Amino acid sequence: MPCLEDAIAAVRGSLAWAVEEMPSDADVAEGWSNPDTRTHVFVTPRQPAKRFEVLADLVRASLCEHMPRLFSATKVWGVSLHGHAVARKHLLRAARDWFVDAALRARCPEDFDAALSLALAQAGPRLNTPRPFTLDRYNLSQDERQRLADAHTLAAARHFLRIDPTATPDPTTAALAEAYAAADPAQPTMPAFLAVANGLCAALGRRPFTPEPRKGYWMVS
Structure with missing residues (x-):
């Protein structure tokens, strides 16, 4: 668990885009990134989330900041x-x-x-x-x-x-x-x-x- 907590803090602190946290009654953490507005939205369960899933969402967000906007997978056109x-x-x-x-x-x-x-x-x-x-x-x-x-x-x-x-x-x-x-x-x-x-x-x-x-x-x- 110390590794997860240290990694969560490190990746969270490295994000350059704005971050919005949304409390939720969901069972798992979820997040998405918007390259147009340079924002990340994290849906945080009111109950303690699985820390590995939290880290995974943060890592996705971090990669989205450095990859072309297609990596965010938020939009497709012509559909x-x-x-x-x-x-x-x-x-x-x-x-x-x-x-x-x-x-x-x-x-x-x-x-x-x-x-x-x-x-x-x-x-x-x-x-x-x-x-x-x-x-x-x-x-x-x-x-x-x-x-x-x-x-x-x-x-x-x-x-x-x-x-x-x-x-x-x-x-x-x-x-x-x-x-x-x-x-x-x-x-x-x-x-x-x-x-x-x-x-x-x-x-x-x-x-x-x-x-x-x-x-x-x-x-x-």
């Missing part, structure tokens, strides 16, 4: 349907969190490995159960969300723990894990971020992101 926009933003956030992992582990390796081992134990049966996947192109299904999370766990176990828990891997989840592994999570760059995001799109059968520079930031559909 008219709400469900489609939710799915597109979730893919960007999934790609972003691959790079958050490396920053978290660099600060608190024991806490990170413990959290990853727990997630791996919970995901194990799904990772080793091949099953059909049907894409809902205009919405984010629970199945798609779960496979992205499980693939993230699998890729992290391979990269950070140097173990492969899959004997008979689900093919869609395995393809998503390979997409995460296409970039070094310790090197958060725009090309690497897009490589992961578009690799996830390819594994799921979604169209890739096509960013275009617009007045100092990136538009993406």
Whole structure:
């Protein structure tokens, strides 16, 4: 716990953008960043939050200050349907969190490995159960969300723990894990971020992101 508290204080103190704290009755901490207004918003549970989740939100915010605005995953353009926009933003956030992992582990390796081992134990049966996947192109299904999370766990176990828990891997989840592994999570760059995001799109059968520079930031559909 001392590592987590020290890391939380260090990252919180390093943020250059304005910070707004919002008390909430939610069970977990949550945060998002707005590059346009250069602000971070953190939703803080009234009950004590899990400190690892608090650190993860702060690390995301810190990376958002140094990466192109697309990394914040707050907006997509050229998407008219709400469900489609939710799915597109979730893919960007999934790609972003691959790079958050490396920053978290660099600060608190024991806490990170413990959290990853727990997630791996919970995901194990799904990772080793091949099953059909049907894409809902205009919405984010629970199945798609779960496979992205499980693939993230699998890729992290391979990269950070140097173990492969899959004997008979689900093919869609395995393809998503390979997409995460296409970039070094310790090197958060725009090309690497897009490589992961578009690799996830390819594994799921979604169209890739096509960013275009617009007045100092990136538009993406």
